[in-house]
Every structure is written in structure tokens, then in C-alpha cells.
Amino acid sequence: MAAGPVYAAFISYSRDDDGRLAPRLENALERFGKPWYRVRAVRVFRDDASLSANPGLWSSLTGALDRAEFFVLLASPGSAASEWVNREVEYWLGHRDRARLLLVLTDGEIAWDEHAGDFDWERATAVPRALSGAYGEEPRYTDLRFAATSEHFSIRDPRFRD
Secondary structure, three states: OOOOOEEEEEEEEEEHHHHOOOHHHHHHHHOOOOOOOOOOOOOEOHHHHHHHOOOHHHHHHHHHHHOOEEEEEOOOOOHHHHHHHHHHHHHHHHOOOHHHHEEEEOOOOOOOOOOOOOOOOOOOOOOOOHHHHOOOOOOOOOOOOOHHOOOOOOOOOHHOOO
């Protein structure tokens, strides 16, 4: 990381829940604030777009995680149940700044238990267990549940810009 991050963000998601939304979010993030003379404003890592076939999937993912400035978790029941998403979250929390892990709700619910100082695991359906105890207070998240069904997801949409 001495030379700085290669990716502005690493997108972690469930293919089943967010296979259509993740590429659109990747494209929107790459184009957000883009000067007219550049192909993209920033580079975003998304497995299907950034990885080629190779014999070391996990080492390729951890290498990308090590070179990403932010971790963007597309939170949904599918990602909460995904072994791969949980592994990516655990790796990030063990090696990187948890303040740079951003939650984006795409389906299900995120619920916080103020008394326990953790997610309310009875009601939170979109958060992977790997986030248990990761936050000292309720994290702010972006609600993009509207975009999961929108065919015209765009950086011009004020809900996305928020």
C-alpha cells in the first residue's frame, strides 16, 4: 500500500441478490465526478469485472482488498448468508480500517440494538455475522433498496446522489 490504493472501492455482494445492481453501482461510482476526458473517475473492484481465471481466487481477492481504499458491502439477506461475503468482511476487519467499510442496504433490514451496542440479530436480515461487534455505535448506511428494481439506476438520480 506504500504506492497508494489501486481501487477506490471493493464491492462485496451476493450474486443472487445483487448480480444486476452491482455492475450498475460499479459503473455509477466510476463515472461519478468524472472529467469529460477520462474513461472513469476512479477504479472500482468487482469480482466479475476485475478478476480473470486463475488458480488463486482467495489470494486474488485479498490482494484487491489490500489495495482498496473503501469496502462497499451490498447488504442483503443473500450477502448476509454468503460464505464469501463473510470471509471478505472478516478479512477487511482484521487488516483494514473498519471506518472505511460502507454499508449499502439493497434488500432486507438493518436493525441496531442500542442496549447491546450491536446489530439486533433477531431483526437484522441483511447484515453478515462477520460484522458482530464491529461497531461501537450504530453505523450510518445508504438505503438503495429502490435501485434493486429500478431499470434506470443513474448517478443523476437524487436518491443515489444522497
